[in-house]
Amino acid sequence: MAHEDHQDIVKEIKKNMPGADTLFELADFFKVFGDSTRIRIMCALFERELSVCCIADIVGMEQSTVSHQLRVLRQENLVKVRREGKQSYYSLEDEHIQKIFEMGLEHIME
Amino acid sequence: MAHEDHQDIVKEIKKNMPGADTLFELADFFKVFGDSTRIRIMCALFERELSVCCIADIVGMEQSTVSHQLRVLRQENLVKVRREGKQSYYSLEDEHIQKIFEMGLEHIME
DNA sequence: TGAACATATGAACAATTATTCATATGTTGT
């Protein structure tokens, strides 16, 4: 309880904010972008769909690690899979991802 | 080493990807969005600049917690501070933030 | 059916991170 209108401001801002559940979900969504392995995986997928072993080679990590991270990306609907014989081919779910990516790049390049 | 053109694909993708250092930086940037307390703080700041104690009240957490998180936001150049008397007023550094936020919302609302 | 390969998953470990408490620093008004 600081200045006079403290409570008014708090009430006003709270009223206009999205619900806490929405913001939790949003944080979970962005959490996916907050890991360099996943960022690199997504970045690789900008060009074309890729098999798991290709991705592992590109990012230079264990196949197991990549598989785990691909699951995270799947769970947040950022990538989709397609089975073809022994391989699984992953690709990006939509274009939001690339746009968000580019905006982040713009920011850090400032 | 899977299918025939595995190595070609790996080499091609690697060539076109941003450097590892850039992608690490980008992941660090997005990491900031990946916490619900920070998301809520940023969201509150969309409307107007706010003092630390207002923010603490809005998000319903300790002043100390908010202060720590504001430091994280400052370090990634997402907010700026202005001292006025006893209070520190925080505001958003630029509009990228709100755009990224909105794109995230669009995605989870699909 | 069995061997060879690609991918997925569980458990364990290491590392990172968010929160809190206690306290320090900074500011104002007396």
Added chain:
DNA sequence: ACAACATATGAATAATTGTTCATATGTTCA
């Protein structure tokens, strides 16, 4: 200079998360 308040920071703790190893599942071809 001191009291009262706002903010910042350090240390400790709890929780989350990324990676790896070992292994299971799924697929193809002989």
